Amino acid sequence: MAVMETTDENTMPARNTRLVYRHRWPLRLMHWINVLCLTVLLMSGLQIFNAHPSLSLGHASNDNTAWLAMGARTDENGVPRGVTRIFGHMIDTDGVLGASTVDGERSVRAFPAWATLPGPQWLAMGRRWHFFFAWLFVINGLAYVGWSVVTRHLTRDLTPTRNDWRGFGRSILDHLKFRHPKGEAALRYNILQKLAYLGVVFVLGGGIVLMGLAMSPRMDAVLGWMVDLVGGRQSARSWHFVIACGFVVFVVIHVFEVIVTGVFNQLRGMITGWYRIDEDDKP
Known part of the structure; x- marks a missing residue:
């Protein structure tokens, strides 16, 4: 942890800033693995979809x-x-x-060539890329959940408290007005962030993996009950696509929030672990 004072060229009053070690290296590593996996999974998934462009x-x-x-x-x-x-x-x-x-x-x-991997039209290789990174995504997700439980990241940082629920409405209004936490408050997740991260991990993440298994020709013989539960193999394919769209929406909102809350500071926090807060800013 480091404390520094900064002064601009116009000799404005010095501001007290502090560097806080916010994200541990396992969290940062798993975050960037997810970035890679989701990017390749989306683009290779669109490649596969192009072979049969209907749901x-x-x-x-x-x-x-x-x-x-x-x-x-x-x-x-x-x-x-x-x-x-x-x-x-x-x-x-x-x-x-x-x-x-x-x-x-x-x-x-269906989807343009620039949005697909590994090329404009290469179904066999697209499936290989998709399945490889799908398993990497699953392993990384399980590692994240296990790490979160052991370090209490899940219960301490992501589980909403009573105070969080009381401030649910205010948090929505703050986001709509682009009013974000400052100072020490910026180090804590708000109720909307907590619900979003929990939803992505356990609802979207779990759902897209299960639907992927349900529509797989080699797995639906074993998971026939799940295929019937969602209404059939084509229904599982539709749900897989819809959940993937949910991931895209989350990523767009997430990137937008990173930009409006200080892209360089946020990126530094997720690359090096160090995040700067301004102690003169009031929450």
């Missing part, structure tokens, strides 16, 4: 059961235009979903 409910997948489908229509000039059908409603998504340009040529594909 259905039940056990079968066809035009009658699909609630989401991405494809293309041919315009009057014979050029494919991308369209997305959601619950029977057609939406023009040309250039992004359904049809996009690859190497200067129009290509009919």
Whole structure:
């Protein structure tokens, strides 16, 4: 822990700042492993989705059961235009979903090439990447839960207290007004952060892994009860996709919050562990 005073060029009054060792190295390591895993899983998952660009409910997948489908229509000039059908409603998504340009040529594909790994169209390798990083994601998640229990990070830092619940409404208003904790208060998770992290780990994380297993041809023979519970293998595929979208929403909000609360300070905290607080700021 270090204390320093800073003064700007205009000789403004010095401010007392303090560096606090906020994140231990196991937490930082697991965080960045998750960043890598989620990035590759999303992009390789889109690669797999492109091979069958529709989502259905039940056990079968066809035009009658699909609630989401991405494809293309041919315009009057014979050029494919991308369209997305959601619950029977057609939406023009040309250039992004359904049809996009690859190497200067129009290509009919659900998601554009820049959003997929390991290449524009490589299903077999995409599946290998997806399964490898899925298991790394699972192992890392289990390690995080185990570490959180042993170090009491789960109960001390992430479990909401009575005071947290009492301030639930205020926390929502503060976020809507972009009013974030300062000083010592910035070192503690608020109720919305706690619920978000718990939801991501145990609801989204657990759910996407279970749905991935349920729709796997090699696993659904063992987990047939779970396939039936969610309504069929195609339903499991749909839930897998929806939960993945939930991860994307979380990441977007998370990155936004990092930016508005001080991107360099936040990144330093998650890379080196040291986080700077201004002791002159009031919570």
